[in-house]
Amino acid sequence: MTTAGRRRRTRGADDPDSGRRDDRKRRTRRGLLDAALELLEGERSFSSLSLREVTRVGGITPAGFYRHFAGMEELGHALIEDSFESLHQMMRDARKAGLPPAHMIRASVTTFLDHVQAHRSHFRFIAKERYSGSSVLRIAIRKEIRLWIGEVAVDLSRFPLLQRFSSDDLQMLAGMMVNIVVAATELLLDVEQTDADAIQRIYKNAEKQMRLLMLGASLWDSSRSSTPD
Secondary structure (H helix, E strand, C coil), X not given: CCHHHHHHHHHHHHCHHHHHHHHHHHHHHHHHHHHHHHHCCCCCCHHHCCHHHHHHHHCCCHHHHCCCCCCHHHHHHHHHHHHHHHHHHHHHHXXXXXXXXXXXXXXXXXXXXXXXXXXXXXXXXXXXXXXXXXXXHHHHHHHHHHHHHHHHHHHHCCCHHHCCCCHHHHHHHHHHHHHHHXXXXXXXXXXXXXXXXXXXXXXXXXXXXXXXXXXXXXXXXXXXXXXXX
């Protein structure tokens, strides 16, 4: 590298203006994501949003949008990644903190559904686009759900009770667990946040379903479960 090149590189590393520009760029990008989520409140689907609406609510010009996203489809992908990243972070935090050995199922269900309550706009977006969105977004959401199931399966493999499960059966069990909390999530999104009784019923029913599932899992042995074709 030339001396001039080293000087440019050093200035870039130490340039406070560069850091401020990066911060502004991150804030603007975050503002566009939040603007899209705000516009999606209610019954609107992502495909009904226009670039001009998003930029108006986000407080930038339409031309400025393209400094952050190639188009609306890329913004949709970013929303999906953003929504699932908050879920993965919650799982990492829960793993680090450790769930209590007693009442583990209740603690797991409560931790997840509390997270849904705190990120309703993200989960409402996913719930709507999972079935009725564009095929591109539906495929992206299915991919993220498969990754989520895989992450749950890895966590399950650490439990001594499930050591006799094959990897395929762990994936199946993880998928059923994810289906339970996804169904509970969709019910939560349909009730008012002030309806404490309805929310409590959803929590309790999800916990009960999870307990029934784990009761069956405790009797399962992959080595004895194969049946002839």
